[in-house]
Amino acid sequence: PHGGYTPSLTPDPLKQNENIRCLTTLSHFGFECLPTQLVNRSIHKGFSFNILCVGETGLGKTTLINTLFNTNLKENKSSHFYSKVGLKVKTYELQERNIPLKLTVVKTVGYGDQINKEASYQPVIDYLDAQFEAYLQEELKIKRSLIDYHDSRIHVCLYFIAPTGHSLKSLDLLTMKSIDRKVNIIPLIAKADALSKSDLQTFKSNIMSELITNGIQLYQFSTDDDEATAQVNTGLLPFAVVGSMEEVKVGKRMVRGRHYPWGVLQVENENHCDFVKLRDLLLCTNMEDLKEQTHNQHYECYRSNRLQKLGFTDVGPDNQPVSFQEMYEAKRKEFHDQCQREEEELKQTFMQRVKEKEATFKDAEKELQDKFEHLKRIQQEEILKLEEERRKLEEEIIDFYKTKAASETSQTQACTNVKKEKERKK
Numbered sequence: 563p564h565g566g567y568t569p570s571l572t573p574d575p576l577k578q579n580e581n582i583r584c585l586t587t588l589s590h591f592g593f594e595c596l597p598t599q600l601v602n603r604s605i606h607k608g609f610s611f612n613i614l615c616v617g618e619t620g621l622g623k624t625t626l627i628n629t630l631f632n633t634n635l636k637e638n639k640s641s642h643f644y645s646k647v648g649l650k651v652k653t654y655e656l657q658e659r660n661i662p663l664k665l666t667v668v669k670t671v672g673y674g675d676q677i678n679k680e681a682s683y684q685p686v687i688d689y690l691d692a693q694f695e696a697y698l699q700e701e702l703k704i705k706r707s708l709i710d711y712h713d714s715r716i717h718v719c720l721y722f723i724a725p726t727g728h729s730l731k732s733l734d735l736l737t738m739k740s741i742d743r744k745v746n747i748i749p750l751i752a753k754a755d756a757l758s759k760s761d762l763q764t765f766k767s768n769i770m771s772e773l774i775t776n777g778i779q780l781y782q783f784s785t786d787d788d789e790a791t792a793q794v795n796t797g798l799l800p801f802a803v804v805g806s807m808e809e810v811k812v813g814k815r816m817v818r819g820r821h822y823p824w825g826v827l828q829v830e831n832e833n834h835c836d837f838v839k840l841r842d843l844l845l846c847t848n849m850e851d852l853k854e855q856t857h858n859q860h861y862e863c864y865r866s867n868r869l870q871k872l873g874f875t876d877v878g879p880d881n882q883p884v885s886f887q888e889m890y891e892a893k894r895k896e897f898h899d900q901c902q903r904e905e906e907e908l909k910q911t912f913m914q915r916v917k918e919k920e921a922t923f924k925d926a927e928k929e930l931q932d933k934f935e936h937l938k939r940i941q942q943e944e945i946l947k948l949e950e951e952r953r954k955l956e957e958e959i960i961d962f963y964k965t966k967a968a969s970e971t972s973q974t975q976a977c978t979n980v981k982k983e984k985e986r987k988k
């Protein structure tokens with residue numbers, strides 16, 4: 563009935579009843595080996611994991627990452643006097659047995675040290691968005707290289723809460739509220755050795771009720787055991803953690819812990835803190851789920867918002883699916899129409915301005931012409947006046963010469979008369 567190929571190699575009960583000898587296979591073959599293929603390929607490709615640590619300066623972020631990965635990722639202590647929050651990004655190539663892990667740790671620097679709260683959380687939001695945007699840009703390329711692309715999207719945000727024993731600070735709420743749709747948040751009570759057992763329980767429940775009241779979405783752990791999962795998600799969060807790279811002697815054993823005058827706090831002792839539970843859930847059971855959630859939930863949300871903003875849509879106004887070609891044509895037409903509209907508007911504005919300028923020039927020209935006519939009139943009047951004066955002066959000169967000639971004649975006459983008189987008397 564199945565084309566002669568029997569995929570199952572488990573003994574058939576009917577045949578057993580017929581006393582037919584069934585052999586059990588000694589090695590795997592057929593598609594039973596698929597999981598092995600997957601495992602081998604994944605090991606060959608290597609794994610990567612990106613962690614974002616958000617928390618106030620000196621809350622033990624580096625120490626906890628060192629404790630989690632059993633490494634010594636050397637870090638200098640940060641100052642409390644940065645004017646804005648920075649993000650320190652470091653990538654490490656780790657290996658556990660034959661499993662390679664490319665671990666990227668992004669750590670806030672100067673978080674909570676500013677008066678302006680927005681200056682503290684905005685860089686975190688910007689960083690998360692920038693990684694999504696980089697991935698989206700790679701996805702939208704014609705020649706994509708997603709296989710060897712270094713995916714820097716953050717898979718988990720370990721949010722470090724200060725062990726105040728009271729409640730969350732407003733900055734904690736503001737930050738978590740603004741990133742909870744962009745990243746898987748796991749809240750941690752840092753330096754939990756500062757709190758007594760009973761204080762810790764009250765602190766944990768205060769934090770959880772504040773997070774619920776403010777509608778902050780945390781990462782939901784998933785395990786094979788539903789009951790245990792519910793217990794983790796409701797009763798255990800936030801994890802009370804203690805970090806240490808120190809090896810301390812307890813009895814005859816060397817354990818990782820913190821040595822105090824009153825005794826030793828063992829980091830890996832479940833009665834002392836939640837470090838082991840966090841490590842198991844984070845690294846052993848939920849690492850792949852965290853990566854999946856990042857891709858399927860948070861990145862998907864970023865991608866769809868971004869594409870919608872760019873004008874892409876899956877359905878048209880009539881609720882019918884729109885193909886990429888149709889959408890491209892519609893956008894092209896819309897863009898072309900808009901260009902034409904803007905060109906027409908520009909032309910109109912240009913014409914209007916030319917007209918206005920022309921009118922202004924005409925007015926100015928008329929004004930100049932009037933001025934010129936006025937000056938010409940004045941000048942002509944002036945010329946007439948001067949000519950009249952000249953005529954008068956010339957008349958005066960003629961009169962003068964006439965009078966002068968007359969007086970000269972009379973003078974000559976008088977002299978002649980005197981001479982004649984003198985001669986007569988002689």
Ligand SMILES: Nc1nc2c(ncn2[C@@H]2O[C@H](COP(=O)(O)OP(=O)(O)OP(=O)(O)O)[C@@H](O)[C@H]2O)c(=O)[nH]1
Pocket residue numbers: 617618619620621622623624625626637638639640641670671672752753754755756803804805806
């Ligand atoms: N009591 C206690 N001290 C801790 C714990 N973890 C770290 N410390 C101490 O706190 C100090 C700061 O730890 P770091 O790991 O450098 O803190 P950080 O948050 O990375 O600091 P910055 O990078 O400077 O912001 C160190 O002296 C650690 O030994 C803890 O769980 N409990």
